[in-house]
Amino acid sequence: MVTITVDLPNEVARSITHWLAPIVELSRLELRTQAATVANETTRFLLADPSADDVLQHKLSSTSQSRVRQLLALNQADLLGETEHRELDEMGQIEHIMQMTKLKIMAEKRV
Numbered sequence: 001m002v003t004i005t006v007d008l009p010n011e012v013a014r015s016i017t018h019w020l021a022p023i024v025e026l027s028r029l030e031l032r033t034q035a036a037t038v039a040n041e042t043t044r045f046l047l048a049d050p051s052a053d054d055v056l057q058h059k060l061s062s063t064s065q066s067r068v069r070q071l072l073a074l075n076q077a078d079l080l081g082e083t084e085h086r087e088l089d090e091m092g093q094i095e096h097i098m099q100m101t102k103l104k105i106m107a108e109k110r111v
Contacts, residue, residue: 019046019047019050019101022097022100023043023046026039026046026097027043029093029094031090032090033086035087035093036090038060038064038091039090039094041060041064042058042060042097052105052108052109055101055102056102071084071088075088
């Protein structure tokens with residue numbers, strides 16, 4: 001096991017404490033498509049230290065939502081190229097991380 005110690009400004013440390021797990025998961029994705037923009041958008045959102053309710057309500061920007069809809073339509077028509085297929089897969093990985101984060105929040109609210 002590796003132990004890593006990092007000195008961070010207090011403001012940064014406060015913002016990542018609540019959302020450290022999804023931030024780390026997003027940063028570990030090896031994104032090679034436009035999905036990296038969505039991961040950056042999502043990471044910036046989490047670094048702003050949103051409330052749990054804000055995370056539950058979080059949606060992608062309208063530009064990102066449009067891109068996902070476009071990729072899904074191409075996939076349904078069986079017209080995805082290799083790069084677009086990879087991008088849709090990467091978008092799915094990002095969505096999975098956020099859905100798991102939201103499920104954790106909902107479970108904690110029930111306790």
